[in-house]
Amino acid sequence: MRKTTIVTEARQTGDVLLLHTERLDVEAAGLRPRGHVLVDSDGFAFLYILETEQDFVYLSMPEAVWPQLKQALAGKQPVWADVNGVRMELEHLQEELAYLVENIEGNANYGDEFVSRVEAVFLA
Template structure:
């Protein structure tokens, strides 16, 4: 399992693209697939999208700095792609459904921790 950090989300021609702090090797990038599911990192105050290849999982972390754009993606039911490197992007399938489920589930749910619950309510309500 490798954790990848999203630095920012940009909008170009009505297309949202997540830019990571570091690029993925081109050969590895060719093997990655969208997992179609998300988790919550309550300690790191982040949403985590899962990528996978034949043998591993890769966690793509969306920290609070990216939440305003994630909120736009959610409210517009827009697609979001992830730039793996200069040549390869991947669509993060089911991100709207997953993010919607998580934000609704976190609201009023202390299992995610008070800090995470408060942060999600601030950005997504």
Template sequence: MKKLTVNKIIIDNGCYKAYVQENVELEKAQSLQAGNRMLVDSDGLAFVYILEDDSAFYYVSFPQETWSNLKDSYEQTASLMLILAEDIEIELTSIKEELSFLIENIEGNSNYGEEMERAVQEIFS
């Protein structure tokens, strides 16, 4: 398992693009696919999207600093693309459905921790 951290999300030609701070080797970037599922990192105040290949999972962390742009992409019909290496973009399929499910589950649920619950309500409610 490898963790990648999104450090910015921008709009480019009507499409949202998320950039990670880590360098991903071109060959590895080409082998990764959208995992169509998300998790919550309550301790790190982050949403985590899963990427996968034949041998491993990659956790793409969306820390709290990116949530306002993540919310914008969530509310639009545009795709959210993850930019990994030169010319390697992966569409984060099912992210809107997964994020909607997580937001709904977190609201009013202290199992995620008070800080996570409060942070999600501030941005997404």
């Protein structure tokens, strides 16, 4: 089964970008980073995949936190998530996000509005 939790805040904590999420009805201690990022072009978000033995959880990173993600990419800072009080590193987020931004640039397959919003934040 697939579930989604939305990042509500991105905060610099030392040399790490920490993403705080809304409450999730999954045992967070059992979540594992999958290392893959998808695009939700209709919802204007990037989705990092977490998993448990039974569930996939999409960690939705909406446009509101893109400036902080851009800074983390530029500074090669690790990005962690706090889900229900459990912190975990989002492995391979840097590489996946950089690849997607490069692929989205000028690519109308993602929808013109999504492309222009990504370009405005990540490529400005």
